[in-house]
Amino acid sequence: MAAHLSSGRVNLTALREAGRRELRQFLDKCAGSKAIVWDEYLTGPFGLIAQYSLLKEHEVEKMVTLKPGRLPQADVKNVIFFVRPKLELMDIITDNVLREDRGRSPQRDFHILFVPRRSLLCEQWLKEQGVLGSFIHREQYSLDLIPVDGDLLSMESESAFKHVANMMIRMKREFPGSQNSIFPVFDTLLLLDRNVDLLTPLATQLTYEGLIDEIYGIQNTYVKLPPEKFAPKKQGEGGKDLPTEPKKLQLNSAEELYAEIRDKNFNAVGSVLSKKAKIISAAFEERHHAKTVGEIKQFVSQLPHMQAARSSLANHTSIAELIKDITTSEDFFDNLTVEQEFMSGIDTDKANNYIEDCIAQKHPLIKILRLVCLQSVCNSGLKQKVLDHYKREILQTYGYEHILTLNNLEKAGLLKLQTSGRNNYPTIRKTLRLWMDDVNEQNPNDISYVYSGYAPLSVRLAQLLARPGWRSIEEVLKMLPGPHFEERQQLPTGLQKKRQHGENRVTLVFFLGGVTYAEIAALRFLSQMEDGGTEYVIATTKLINGTSWIKSLMEKLEPAPF
Amino acid sequence: MSRARADEEEYWHSSKFRAFTFDDEDDELSQLKESKRAVNSLRDIVDDDDDDDDLERVSWSGEPVGRRNRLPSFQSLSNALSDTGVKNYAPELRRPKAEYKDYSSDWSPKDTVKRMQRGKVLIFLKRTLRREILFRELEVRQVALCHLIHFLKETGEQKLLLDLLRFLDRTEEVALSQYREHLNIQDVEKRREFLKGCIGLPFSAEDTSHIQDHYTLLERQIIIEANDRHLETAGQSEIFRKYPRKASILNMPLVTTLFYSCFYHYTEAEGTFSSPTNLKKTFKIPDKQYVLTALAARAKLRAWDDVDALLTTKNWLGYTKKKAPIGFHRVVEILQRNNAPVQVLQEYVRLVEDVETRLNLATKYKCHDVVIETYRDLKDRIQLTAYKCKVERGSAEEQNINSILNNTQIRWKN
Secondary structure, eight states, X not given: OOGGGSSSSSOTHHHHHHHHHHHHHHHHHSOSOEEEEEOHHHHHHHHTTOOHHHXXXXXXXXXXXXXXXXXXOOOOSEEEEEEOSOHHHHHHHHHHHHTSOTTSSSOOEEEEEESSOOOHHHHHHHHHTTOGGGEEEEEEOOOXXXXXXXXXXXXXXXXXXXXXXXXXXXXXXXSTTOSTTSOOSOSEEEEXXXXXXXXXXXXXXXXXXXXXXXXXXXXXXXXXXXXXXXXXXXXXXXXXXXXXXXXXXXXXXXXXXHHHHTTXXXXXXXXXXXXXXXXXXXXXXXXXXXXXXXXXHHHHHHHHHHHHHHHHHHHHHHHHHHHHHHHTSHHHHHHHHHHHHXXXXXXXXXXXXXXXXXXXXXXXXXXXXXXXXXXXXXTTSBOHHHHHHHHHHHHHXXXXXXXXXXXXXXXXXXXXXXXXXXXXXXXXXXXXXXXXXXXXSSSOSSGGGGGTSBOOHHHHHHHHHXXXXXXXXXXXXXXXXXXXXXXXXXXXGGGSOOOXXXXXXXXXXXXXXXXXXXXXXXXXXXXXXXXXXXXXXXXXXXXXXXXXXXXXXXXXXXXXXX | OHHHHHHHHHHHHXXXXXXXXXXXXXXXXXXXXXXXXXXXXXXXXXXXXXXXTTOOOXXXXXXXXXXOOXXXXXXXXHHHHSTTGGXXXXXXXXXXXXXXXXXXXXXXXXXXXXXXXXXXXXXXXXXXXXXXXXXXXXXXXXXXXXXXXXXXXXXXXXXXXXXXXXXXXXXXXXXXXXXXXXXXXXXXXXXXXXXXXXXXXXXXHHHHHHHHHHHHXXXXXXXXXXXXXXXXXXXXXXXXXXXXXXXXXXXXXXXXXXXXXXXXXXXXXXXXXXXXXXXXXXXXOOHHHHXXXXXXXXXXXXXXXXXXXXXXXXXXXSOEEEOOTTOHHHHHHHHHHTTOOHHHHHHHHTTOSSHHHHHHHHHHTTOHHHHHHHHHHHTOHHHHHHHGGGSOXXXXXXXXXXXXXXXXXXXXXX
């Protein structure tokens, strides 16, 4: 089950094992049969650490979702709440506890597991409601860095980068052989704050995985897709009802085909799929050539693998078709054209016609916001007239309450006034070669293939750090927000990693504030470059795309629940 | 008050842990009794949490016992910060001001944050400090400040949050924070009142005008809604009978309101609140937006004459010409979406400036005459001939094509 976690240069299964160990320890502390009441948000991330079978081994007999009202009648000795430290959830828990029938026998013991950490605020709140004493074990489960794939770790948390330091320490502890007396695992640690590169998440990703995330959203390696294309075609069964439940698929490197196409530019995926189709077809044809018993036996033994490959191909062909419907649409094309104009520095200083048309036609607000923010970032901020014009049009079309949203975007630096009177972006773009006209989508030679022309700024920085070093771009670095510094950790000579000839350095790139799948693809591209010299492991506070990112910055404009 | 003040001065300068009351009796016994009573009354709320290993407890007599008390009560938090706060609690549990000062300056920002994350220091500080001092201390500790602001937002302590922001001169945030509250007001009249109150707040100049507009818009919507509901129920108005309203206009954005007005109140004079021209004037809606919206509304009603009038301008000589501030291809799009008949569409396709776009649209929407005219103007014999198969045999269009093809006057380019 952990095949995808050990596929990388650094074996991340150890990290997951640590997570499971901690979970087991807590469950055993609450001795006896148990029921778990889940904060729904946590089920996804937990699924990456442990499955129900593990919980069952530790006497978890029932699992329910956290909601107000009475807890279900389960004949268990313990009821454990797995929750994030949020006040509104404390209210629900209080309701559950107060409605518990104290007369019943046997009585149930209550416990809370705060994920990822306890909160005084929450415990105070519970105390105020008079229920704090009802809980026997109140602990925290530091679900900090979750291994998502062989080279990817995510915290799946929005506001967690304060705890990065703690996590670094934890990680060092968990990796086998990374005790102080043994070789360190990573040669370099690169911490990149999202603020350094606000541009990249705003652009539409063009890798296969990136597009799946942009269009359908990938949650904890799972994606939910419209079911129509996935209806199994059973022979002899015509007119069967089409499934109505969305099709859920898991996407990680354990699936061979997916590992091959996930990071490719979408335009290069079609040819891979058709080649694969031929190979699989040919493999199945082999059955006609199998004559001897030995040959037949061999063919049969390979059948499961071939069937899996065929099913995988079918799924991805369907997904590619779904994506193609979108990418060939006029609207997608027009949107992409404007994005690329901005990124290559064209006309970023005046109000854009396409954006105005979209507002006039009341396209989804997030789409508009992505575009105006992209323009603003590519212009080092907008001139007063242009900014006021956009703001006015947005407020008049979508409602005045969005003043709050626009203010949040301004605070985040995404949509703001050009204060210095000059636009730094062209210099940054030229020096770091962010826009590459001659991009090769089929056989890329540069990371700019992930956006069909735009090289993600963040990854360019990583690339230049490895070779030839940041000294060469000092001037440009000063133009980017925030301080930058390098620190070398002195290791005693005995501990310095004895690198084999030709072996690459390993760099951990930690994105504080989120990373996109396209950036991950770009880093993987660098990893497998000949003579690249460096392999990358990626960690982040959260996996994001432009839409989810802007959404998190948008004001919650519905009234509070209480 | 001065007596208490004098007492306090004495307290601050006296030895650390001496028991103290606000009475001016010097009777030691009664002093002790008073303190003991105060401490006992606190016992209920003082918690014995194990994990407070870095807090010192002070016994009722003032001797430190190795652990400090923290005040766990939540309500007491806000009480502590209101002006009456400090004196409610057993005085001897407070540390003298001098001691406190030493404490905090020792803490590095990281330390302060760490302690604040565990909440204890925050509560401790809130208990002992006057609000102004707390605010002042926090001003120089950015991270701690962020924590406190987040904390106040989470717990909904709006008033305190606003006071803090005002103190920090983040007045725009104050204004926005207050404005945000309007979302929690469901009743329209109350919301309108609230918005009116927001107008004087220290927003930026541009935002002020938006808030003003928000208020004015809601005010108008209330009037329109009341009026229209009346019209609807009275059943006399034809437009409302034919197209019953699907939703109320309250709290809708401005452009939506304009569309509504162009739909239901198009012919009204500028003087009424519900007329489109009134809206345009009041909110300074640009021509482009106005024409677009009015066009969409009239097209939905299939009022082609109105569409025509919108796009026709008269110059000073009295000649009319067609003009569209949004480009005729957009006009065509909108009309087509509303299933305009080909004759109507055709007229506007003809006016599309860009030839290629014109041809595309004309072909797409089967505006044969326009296609034919355009190919003729382009002198493109091949395309024109090819187009013959797109028209009906024996139709007027076919005859037209033929006559043009046969026209010897034309110098075809191919």
